[in-house]
Amino acid sequence: MAYKLDPDSRYIMPAGFGPTRTHDIAHYGSLTTLTILYQTDKDALAALLPEPFEPPDNPEVTVYFQMCRQVDFMAGRGYNLVGVNLSAIFNGRKDRFAFPVNYAAILWENDAFPIIHGRELLGAPKIYADIPDPQQDGGNWRFHCSVYGKRLVEAEIRNATPVDDAMRQQIQALSGESLWVGWKYIPGTNGIGSDVSFPTVIPHKLTISEAWLGDGSHRFFEAAWEDVLVSSRVMQGLRTLVVKEYHPAFILKGSNDLLVGECRRIE
Numbered sequence: 001m002a003y004k005l006d007p008d009s010r011y012i013m014p015a016g017f018g019p020t021r022t023h024d025i026a027h028y029g030s031l032t033t034l035t036i037l038y039q040t041d042k043d044a045l046a047a048l049l050p051e052p053f054e055p056p057d058n059p060e061v062t063v064y065f066q067m068c069r070q071v072d073f074m075a076g077r078g079y080n081l082v083g084v085n086l087s088a089i090f091n092g093r094k095d096r097f098a099f100p101v102n103y104a105a106i107l108w109e110n111d112a113f114p115i116i117h118g119r120e121l122l123g124a125p126k127i128y129a130d131i132p133d134p135q136q137d138g139g140n141w142r143f144h145c146s147v148y149g150k151r152l153v154e155a156e157i158r159n160a161t162p163v164d165d166a167m168r169q170q171i172q173a174l175s176g177e178s179l180w181v182g183w184k185y186i187p188g189t190n191g192i193g194s195d196v197s198f199p200t201v202i203p204h205k206l207t208i209s210e211a212w213l214g215d216g217s218h219r220f221f222e223a224a225w226e227d228v229l230v231s232s233r234v235m236q237g238l239r240t241l242v243v244k245e246y247h248p249a250f251i252l253k254g255s256n257d258l259l260v261g262e263c264r265r266i267e
Contacts, residue, residue, distance in 0.1 A: 012117065012120050012121070022073070023261075025260060026073050027258075028068050029070025029072070029255055030069040030070045030253075031252075031255055032251070033253075034065040034134060034157055035062060036249045037063075037246070038060065038061055038246045039245045040244055041244065042055045048105055049088055049103060052090065052091065053090055053103055054090075054091070055089070059087055060100075061085070061086060061241050063082075063083075063084055064085070065080070065131075066081050066083070067134065068080065071114075081131065082143065083105075084106050084238060085180070086102075088100060088102075088103040090199070094266070099177060101178075102179065103182075104124055106125050108131060110145075112128065114126070122200060123200035128147075129145040139159050140160070147228040147229070147231050148228060150227040152235060153220060153221070154219050155218035156216070158214055158215045158216075159214050160212040160249075161214065163212065168208055168211045171208060172206070179203070180201070180202045180203075181202065182200045183198070184197070184200050198265050201266050202259075202263050205259065208254040211250060211253075214248070214251070215248070215249060222239065
C-alpha cells in the first residue's frame, strides 16, 4: 500500500523514507566568527535586494567567516562557512521591523548536509565552496573560500585586540537586536518561474564569551562561469558593492542557537 505524507510531520527529500530528524533549536556548541563590515553605494546594494526589501540610508555590507563546531544536528561534527549579508529595510504588508535587518545574499559552506537543510527549510542561499580554517598570526587573522581551486573571497582582520567585559556585553546586546532574513526560492520543475518564493526570518540567539576588535579588509574576485559555475554570477553582483568606508572588524567566540522552530515566512 502506498504511503501518505503526514502534513504535520517534517520531511526533506527523499521524503519517501519517512519524516526527518530535525530540531526546533539547532545548537552550535562552539562558534568562531570573523566579521568585516563596510559602507557601500546605496544604489548598488538596492540592485541586489528583492522587493519589498529596500536599502537603508547607511547601506552596509557584512563579509563574515564562521567556524562551526559541536553542531548537534550533525551529531557533534562541524563545518566552515563564508557569507555576505546586506543591510535592508523590510516594510511588508504584515511585517515591519524597527531596525535594518541582515539580508543573507549568499552563504558558501563546505559540507552538503547543512547546505541542504538551510536551503530547503530556512530559505538560506547556500552553495558549496572549499573553506579552510582561518589562519592566525598573533593579532592578524585571514580567511578565504574557493571553488575548483579558483578563489572567490579573501579577507583579513589586522591588529585584533581583546575587548573588556563591558564592550563584550555591548556587542552581545547588539547581536540580540539583529535579525537575519533570507529568501526561500524553489524554481518550477522546468526551471521557469517558481514553485515557492517568499522571504523568511531566521531567529537566532548568540552567546559571546570572547571578543576582539581590529581593522578589516576584503576582496571579491572576478570569476568566469567555466571556473566556478553558479558562483560566477554571485561574484559579478558582489563586485558592484564598492567600499566607501570600512568599520571596525571583530572576532567573536562563543555559541549559537539557531531557532529553527521560530523560522517563519514574512510578508
